[in-house]
Amino acid sequence: NAGVTQTPKFRILKIGQSMTLQCAQDMNHNYMYWYRQDPGMGLKLIYYSVGAGITDKGEVPNGYNVSRSTTEDFPLRLELAAPSQTSVYFCASSWDNTDTQYFGPGTRLTVL
Amino acid sequence: AQSVTQPDIHITVSEGASLELRCNYSYGATPYLFWYVQSPGQGLQLLLKYFSGDTLVQGIKGFEAEFKRSQSSFNLRKPSVHWSDAAEYFCAVAPGGSNYKLTFGKGTLLTVNP
Numbered sequence: 001n002a003g004v005t006q007t008p009k010f011r012i013l014k015i016g017q018s019m020t021l022q023c024a025q026d027m028n029h030n031y032m033y034w035y036r037q038d039p040g041m042g043l044k045l046i047y048y049s050v051g052a053g054i055t056d057k058g059e060v061p062n063g064y065n066v067s068r069s070t071t072e073d074f075p076l077r078l079e080l081a082a083p084s085q086t087s088v089y090f091c092a093s094s095w096d097n098t099d100t101q102y103f104g105p106g107t108r109l110t111v112l
Numbered sequence: 113a114q115s116v117t118q119p120d121i122h123i124t125v126s127e128g129a130s131l132e133l134r135c136n137y138s139y140g141a142t143p144y145l146f147w148y149v150q151s152p153g154q155g156l157q158l159l160l161k162y163f164s165g166d167t168l169v170q171g172i173k174g175f176e177a178e179f180k181r182s183q184s185s186f187n188l189r190k191p192s193v194h195w196s197d198a199a200e201y202f203c204a205v206a207p208g209g210s211n212y213k214l215t216f217g218k219g220t221l222l223t224v225n226p
Contacts, residue, residue, distance in 0.1 A: 004155070031212055033212070040121075040218060040219075041218050041219075042116070042202055042204070042215075042216030042217050042218050042219055043156070043202070043214075043216045044216070045213065045214065048212060048213075050212075058213070090155055090156070092155075092156075094212065097212040098144075098163070100158050100161065101158070101212075101214065102158075103155035103156040103157070104155050105153075105154060105155045106153075106154075106155055
């Protein structure tokens with residue numbers, strides 16, 4: 001099993017550009033999550049999904065969109081990138097809402 | 113809403129010394145509690161978790177944590193630190209009965225001197 005994979009590892013965007021961060025898991029987990037980690041801060045939940053076709057907002061959803069068309073994939077879309085979205089983004093997955101969350105290696109995004 | 117405080121931003125210990133990382137939480141009922149470790153450039157790995165039962169929880173890599181309801185604390189301990197333990201450690205809390213809305217502390221960076 002590859003676990004949770006994220007692409008790309010690094011990306012630099014210009015203000016106003018858009019991009020999609022990819023996340024995939026091969027553990028057949030129902031729950032998937034997107035977090036962002038700013039320097040000196042803990043992770044903050046952006047969006048989560050409890051199954052294909054079902055998504056909900058976390059603590060900091062503004063400026064982001066998600067979709068979950070399959071169990072395996074949970075892409076995060078940034079429209080109109082802003083410097084405030086410079087961060088490290090982590091995807092995670094779990095079997096259910098009491099299971100351990102397993103994290104991907106992260107995507108480091110810089111918006112200039 | 114729940115919250116987590118990790119009072120120590122940075123701790124330095126010598127290899128072989130004991131370690132205690134502090135975590136205090138705020139939540140109205142009994143929460144689910146977690147400790148994660150993040151090595152440089154890596155994602156987070158779960159060290160241990162407390163859901164209920166025995167308040168002393170054993171985790172991987174020789175770590176343990178004790179849940180103290182009266183102090184709203186969940187401190188992480190290790191009797192003898194190894195150089196490979198150098199990393200950032202995050203305490204997290206979730207509402208009891210569900211772990212999918214984790215709230216993380218700001219983390220404690222551990223440096224291990226030879």
